[in-house]
Amino acid sequence: MGLTGISLVLFLIVHAGINACVFADLADPGENGEMFNKAAHFMGSTVLIRITEIGLFAGIILHIVQGLLLTAENKKRRNVGYAVPYTAGSKWYSRSMGLLGTLILLFLVLHLYHFWASARFTGRGLEPVTYNGVEMHNMFGLMKATFSEWWVVIVYALGCLSLYYHLAHGFQSAFKTLGVHNKRYNAMLSSLGYGFSAVITIVFILMPLSFVLGWVG
Amino acid sequence: MEHYNMNLTVKVWRQKNSRAQGNFENYSVKNISSEMSFLEMIDVLNEELIVEGKEPIAFDHDCREGICGQCSMYINGKPHGPWQANTTCQLHMRAFKDGDTIVVEPWRSAAFPVIKDLMVDRSAFDRIVQAGGFISVNTGNAVDGNSLPINKDAADASFAAAMCIGCGACVAACKNSSAMLFLSAKVAHLALLPQGEPERKSRVMNMVAQMDKEGFGACTNTGACEATCPKEISISNIARLNHEYLRASLTAEK
Structure with a gap:
């Protein structure tokens, strides 16, 4: 669980970093997603990254399978429950990793349908755009169209919030x-964990929010 | 501290034997002194039940001074009751006030089947300790205590782990019924000392295997065990156990 989890944390850093390129539009309003489209094109067209993508999917699937098995196995270990459950000793999100993971999985299905499936297979809602003679998908345009509806933005925000507590x-x-088990490192990693979770969540939520509020695009 | 008497309603889990279906029974107890221990309150209730010709409530207890690990009641949603770093026998009735309803349940875990009422079978812990929670010493003259230098920090950490009294509150508190805090205390206690070194790898492998066999759940680091432990065993022992296990898995001779 831990090993696959950490590999997915590394992926989140890359994902948030690449997507944050949409904010280039803030500094340069005429930019219209050029930096982001180029970054997305680079990620989609580089062989090494496509190979890593297979590893990423393997990691996600392994994490999901491990998580579901772990949750199911652990549930069986107490066949008669307590009349008064013990909740004071632990955080609600520590006890709800299975539920939070499932919410993230549901969000992921929608998210992959919106962007990944469109870019790789269906081409749904994608326009071509050309920079310096290279034609590529206008992923920025797809984001703008997808995040023009409030319900999508709210679902994404809730998905990211689940991700925050999961992380x-x-x-x-x-x-x-x-x-x-070094006490100093554990304290450091705990603070780093909360900081990382907060930053990743804020960066992700800001994207759909920026589009729907017209800050970018 | 001001002394007072109280009348209480005690809702207790009653179960005839391990196969029987259990249920809660309500009892009212009167004139309970705030200076009584929780077990003394149960003693008073049991005496009344015996006078009435009813079956007294079965519960585990032994030393009644917080060191044996026998008492095992889950009181108002927390193993060993509302106080921190405390066993049921050291819980005093001043923790409650007049008119309170107190819910008392046995430890709940598939690995700790209920024997009767509030008594559960914790022999799974004994079998885990038998699997490796010991050191092998040849008989002969006792070695001079100071002949074996031990780092002070390691000795202190080992002693803190050795404080575990094996009561099982960690299992009772854990949403997964995991025995990792107990096991980690036993492993850390010996892994930190030179005396534990010869069997260090086989110990952790065998004890973990036995724990899995007993049907405890897997640890998800929620921290509930540490929060309820009467001896304040640190959850960092679990990370140490994970380290010991990983090290043994990668480098054991067989």
């Missing part, structure tokens, strides 16, 4: 699973 527990827990 708030998962980040520091992953290192404990891998055996980090």
Whole structure:
């Protein structure tokens, strides 16, 4: 769980970094997503990254399967529940990793349909755009169209919020699973985990919000 | 501290044996002194039940001074009741006020089947310890205590882990019924000392295997165990156990 979790954390850093290119439009309003489209094109057309993508999917699937098995197995370990559950000793999101993971999975299905499936297979809602003679997908345009509806923005925000709580527990827990027991490092990793979760969530939520409010695009 | 008497309603889990269906029974107890321990309150209730010709409530207890790990009641939604770093026998009735309803349940875990009422079978812990929670020492003259230098920090950390009294509150508190805090305390206690070194790898492998066999759940680091442990065993022991296990898995001779 920890190992696959950390690999997905690394992916989130790349994902948030590439997508943050949409904010280039803020500094240069005529930019219209050029930096983001080029970055997305680079990610989609580089062989090494496409190979890494297979690893990423393997990691996601493994994490999901491990998570579902773990949750199901652990549920069986207490056949008679308590009349008064013990909740004071742990955080609600630490106890709800299975639920939060499932919410993220549901969000992921919609998210992959919106962008990944469109770019790779269906071409749904995609216009071509040409920079310096190179034709590529206008992913920026697809984001703008997708995030023109409030319900999509709200679903994305809720998906990201689930991700925040999932990471708030998962980040520091992953290192404990891998055996980090130095008190100073654990304290550091715990703070880093909360900080990382917050930054990643804010960056992700800001994207659909910026489009729907007309800040970019 | 001001002394007072109270009348209480105690809602207790009653179960005839491990196969029977259990249920809650309500009892009212009167004139309970705030200076009584929780177990003394149960003693008073049991005496009344015996006088009435009813079956007294079965519960585990032994030393009644917080060191044996026998008492095991889950009181008002927390193992060992509302106080921190405390066992049921050291819980005093001043933790409650007149008119309170107190819900008392046994430890709940598939690996700790209920024997009767509030008593559960914790022999799974004994079998885990038998699998490796020991050191092998040849008989002969006792070695001089100071002949084996031990780092002070390691000795302190080992002692803190050795504080575990094996009560099972960690399992009772954990949403997964995981025994990792207990196991990690036993492993850390010996792994930190030179005496534990010869069996260090086989110990952790065998004890983890036995724990899995007993039907405890897997740890998800929620921290509920640490929060309820009467001896304040640190959850960092679990990360240490993970480290010991990983190290043993990668480097064991067989």
